[in-house]
Amino acid sequence: MSLAPSMSHSSLDLGEAKPIIKLTGVSKWYGTRDNPVHALSETDLDIAPGELVVLLGPSGCGKTTLLRMIGGLLEPTQGRIDISGLELWNKGERQGAAVANLGMVFQDAHLFPWLTIEENVALPLKLRGVTKAERMARAQELMNLVKITGFERRWPKELSGGMRQRAAIARALSYGPNILLMDEPFGALDAMTRDSMNVELQRIWQETGKTIIVVTHSISEAVFLADRIVLLSPRPGRIDSIHRVDFPRPRGLDVQASLEFQTLVKTLRRRLAEVE
Ligand SMILES: Nc1ncnc2c1ncn2[C@@H]1O[C@H](COP(=O)(O)OP(=O)(O)O)[C@@H](O)[C@H]1O
Ligand SMILES: [Mg+2]
Structure with a gap:
């Protein structure tokens, strides 16, 4: 088991498997011409079928913006998003066949x-x-x-x-849908419920084989859940680094007490402090 956090390039070595989600040069600006907000800059990312990827970063670094663009709720200003090999946006129109493969969960159940x-x-x-x-x-x-x-x-x-x-x-x-996108899904829950929901999410992921992207600003939640952690840095939001997490599955909450877990948490905390 290799626990060394690997800083890797955002394109993934998928072997023969095609990425189920592919971002190419995706950027987002909000606001007006006089007062533009550059929320996300030139982002490339490949996600493999069945992966559990966590987007981690400080508040305001563009996590929600990125997730909403992948979910087809927000159009990129620039760049291209492919879902299961289908281009998500075409001349300002969302492509239904791509959207049908996406499910979303937010912080409030709505x-x-x-x-x-x-x-x-x-x-x-x-x-x-x-x-x-x-x-x-x-x-x-x-x-x-x-x-x-x-x-x-x-x-x-x-x-x-x-x-x-x-x-x-x-x-x-x-x-x-084969893809589940979750924006701080357990952020409003108390700590104990949150822990047990993360265990449940891992179980649901393992039972269904879905591709899941979870947004969080909790480092320990990210390390507990992820196959890969995509660490974002702010102003403008961009991918700072990608960290593979190789703890065996299913992970129990006791993994959090291990030295390897705490070492990775420490590495990520240090990196977040540097980019913030
Ligand atoms: N609708 C909007 N109009 C203008 N600026 C926005 C809008 N939504 C988000 N932003 C800005 O874009 C940046 C990224 O926001 P967001 O994606 O919500 O970050 P996160 O989810 O990481 O907290 C922030 O600076 C935020 O203020
Ligand atoms: Mg957010």
């Missing part, structure tokens, strides 16, 4: 309070015209995956924050 948990999970399928029988069967399967069976008829407000995020994950997976 469940509709007037729908039951089951109806929330199945909503994307309803919007896609899937029959009731089919969407209820699919919702059941997903609620089973994220372990919220028994809560089908409950209202969102009756669930804990962690349970609501489980429902949000189930909903994001409902229409069968």
Whole structure:
């Protein structure tokens, strides 16, 4: 097991496998001509199918901007994003076939309070015209995956924050995307719930084989979860370095007590202090 953090180039040696996500020269400016904000600069990144990648960096370094561009919620000012070999944007239009492969989870679950948990999970399928029988069967399967069976008829407000995020994950997976994009998904949860949700996320990832990108500013969360950590630096946001994490899976929370874990945390903390 090689635990030395490797500073590597952003293009990945995928062997024969094509990247499921490919960014080429992606930049983003916000604001007006008089007051432009350069949020992300010339970013190249390849992500392999089934990888669990964490975007780590200080507040304001462009993590959300990058994730929203990959998710098709925000158009790059420059550059190109390919999802499963399909160009995501074409002349200002999102390409539906690429978007269909993307699911998103945010810091708040954004469940509709007037729908039951089951109806929330199945909503994307309803919007896609899937029959009731089919969407209820699919919702059941997903609620089973994220372990919220028994809560089908409950209202969102009756669930804990962690349970609501489980429902949000189930909903994001409902229409069968291969990629799950998560923006500080457990950032609003208490520390203990957050730890157990990270263990659960690892399990869901291992059971489903999805490609997952998680945004966080927590170094220990990044080291616990990631195959690779993409460290971003601010003003403008750019990739500073990429760190491979080779701890065997499934990782238990006790890995955090190991010297190797703490050494990598220390390396990343030092690097973040340098780039901030
Ligand atoms: N809609 C917007 N208009 C103008 N500036 C923005 C907008 N959204 C984000 N920014 C700026 O872009 C930079 C990156 O923001 P963001 O992607 O939210 O960073 P992070 O998620 O890492 O905290 C910050 O300087 C932020 O203030
Ligand atoms: Mg953010």
